[in-house]
Amino acid sequence: MNKTFSRESYESLELPDCPPRQSREENLEILATTSEVTNDPVDITPPIMSDSLMSPENGAPILPDEFSAVQDVGGCADCEEMPAEVRWCEPVPVNRNEEQPSIQPVFCSEHTVEIGCNVDWGDGWAYMQRQLEDRLKAKIAWLELRGQTFYLQRPRRGDGGGARYKYVLMQDHIKLRVTADKVGQRGRENVQILIDGVTCPPWTLEQAYRKALEYITQLGGKMLSEVVSRIDIRLDLPGQDMQPFEQAFDARHYVTELLTRNKMESHTGHAALYMGRQPLQVRIYDIIDEVQDKNDKYTRYEIDKLEQQWGSLPETATRVEFRLWRPALRERDIHTMQDYLTKRTGLVHYLTHKAIRFTNGPVDTSGTAHKLTLPIWEIVQQGLQEWAGDPQQEPI
Numbered sequence: 580m581n582k583t584f585s586r587e588s589y590e591s592l593e594l595p596d597c598p599p600r601q602s603r604e605e606n607l608e609i610l611a612t613t614s615e616v617t618n619d620p621v622d623i624t625p626p627i628m629s630d631s632l633m634s635p636e637n638g639a640p641i642l643p644d645e646f647s648a649v650q651d652v653g654g655c656a657d658c659e660e661m662p663a664e665v666r667w668c669e670p671v672p673v674n675r676n677e678e679q680p681s682i683q684p685v686f687c688s689e690h691t692v693e694i695g696c697n698v699d700w701g702d703g704w705a706y707m708q709r710q711l712e713d714r715l716k717a718k719i720a721w722l723e724l725r726g727q728t729f730y731l732q733r734p735r736r737g738d739g740g741g742a743r744y745k746y747v748l749m750q751d752h753i754k755l756r757v758t759a760d761k762v763g764q765r766g767r768e769n770v771q772i773l774i775d776g777v778t779c780p781p782w783t784l785e786q787a788y789r790k791a792l793e794y795i796t797q798l799g800g801k802m803l804s805e806v807v808s809r810i811d812i813r814l815d816l817p818g819q820d821m822q823p824f825e826q827a828f829d830a831r832h833y834v835t836e837l838l839t840r841n842k843m844e845s846h847t848g849h850a851a852l853y854m855g856r857q858p859l860q861v862r863i864y865d866i867i868d869e870v871q872d873k874n875d876k877y878t879r880y881e882i883d884k885l886e887q888q889w890g891s892l893p894e895t896a897t898r899v900e901f902r903l904w905r906p907a908l909r910e911r912d913i914h915t916m917q918d919y920l921t922k923r924t925g926l927v928h929y930l931t932h933k934a935i936r937f938t939n940g941p942v943d944t945s946g947t948a949h950k951l952t953l954p955i956w957e958i959v960q961q962g963l964q965e966w967a968g969d970p971q972q973e974p975i
Contacts, residue, residue: 684817685958686888687966689784690900691811694772694916697763697803698795704761707799711746722748727797744771748798753791763803770795771808788916805915807908812927813900814963815866815885818893821850823955824863827937828852832953834942835935837861845872854935858907861935866898899959901930927967931960 700707707724714722714731722731729748734756744756754773763769772791774784782790795802827833828842837855844850849872851864870881886892911926913919919926937953952960 685962686815686817687963688813689810690775690813691809692772692774692784692788692807693809694774694788694791694805695768695808696770696772696795696805697765697768698770698800699762699803700798700800703799708759715746725797725799727794729794743767748794750794751787751790753787753794755791755794765804768806770800785920806905807913807916807919808905809903810908810913810919811900811902812930812963813898814959814966815889815896815898816958817889817891817896819897819955820895821852821863821865821897823953824852824897824937825850827953827956828863830941832940832942833935833937834950836933837935845869847872857902858904858910859934860902861930862898862900862902864898864900865895867892867894867896901934924964924968927963931956931963 710722710724711731715733720731722729727750729750732747732749734744734747743758745759746757748755748757752775754771754775756771756773758769760767760769772788774787774791792802828840833854835854837859839854839856841853842850843853845868847868849865849868851862851869854861866885867882870878870885873881882892885896889896908914908919911922913922913926937956939951939953942950
């Protein structure tokens with residue numbers, strides 16, 4: 580799911596009450612000095628979509644009828660009937676009584692979602708497997724099967740699942756990794772659904788997941804069970820450099836439940852910050868530098884993808900990424916996609932307030948709960964919570 584956290588949304592940000600030694604005005608002044616400030620209009624260009632999702636009259640996105648919209652956040656009259664995630668108008672401003680510093684939008688979504696599935700392919704599996712093998716031997720990358728056209732390839736080195744998966748079917752940036760087994764078993768799933776960050780615009784995560792299930796059904800499979808094995812949640816700050824995060828990290832100005840920390844530098848000298856390790860890890864890095872540092876045939880494609888999502892491409896952009904693997908999800912009773920969608924708001928609150936929280940100064944272990952949050956981390960907290968929704972339950 581992808582959504583912008585706009586300037587107007589940020590202007591309504593309510594900072595926590597400050598102790599007498601630091602006034603509200605002083606706190607806002609700190610915020611202005613640690614964030615890139617601009618008075619220029621925010622350019623939020625709609626993401627480029629396939630022709631099947633575009634209206635011939637005005638280019639407005641049209642979603643299939645079976646995809647239900649998520650909760651509306653308001654917008655212009657032209658977008659009134661459209662889901663909030665595919666609008667490019669500004670959300671309706673809420674509170675403008677106080678003058679707040681302006682800031683560029685932030686962008687949030689699930690960056691990677693992996694779901695292991697037990698699928699019964701039925702009597703047609705032998706025929707389908709024969710078609711897959713014949714195409715791969717002939718080095719034909721496209722496969723038309725039961726009315727659907729898929730990009731076909733062998734799993735690449737480094738893909739999850741090791742040698743178990745024999746085929747990769749891809750459409751709309753949704754990947755189906757398939758083993759040679761006709762029927763999956765508990766603990767040995769024969770299909771893995773992979774939804775990456777490219778998929779979310781113009782679809783929500785829920786819509787991309789339903790589309791993946793639709794592909795399995797159209798290929799003749801029957802879903803028996805599923806288990807979510809990995810979820811990465813990201814927040815992008817286009818135009819924001821790493822300096823406030825790196826300074827707080829180096830000075831250990833943070834409260835965290837994660838036991839390990841690491842700092843790595845790219846070939847260009849940019850730092851990537853790591854807190855924790857599998858099964859729960861927080862990673863903060865310059866996403867533009869990382870993409871350009873790869874310098875391979877996918878670099879230009881990834882740069883174009885970011886520019887489409889953000890509307891423009893600044894020189895620097897910080898990404899805050901939370902990675903959760905299966906043990907961390909199981910510990911929080913997240914087993915299926917429905918579990919995750921139900922608990923996402925509480926999970927985001929836990930990740931940004933308890934798993935890690937950067938502070939505006941040294942941490943006194945005798946009173947960490949009262950230490951002010953670093954202003955740039957308040958933007959992270961507010962942006963992710965606004966994207967996920969206010970927690971209606973006890974935080975996880």
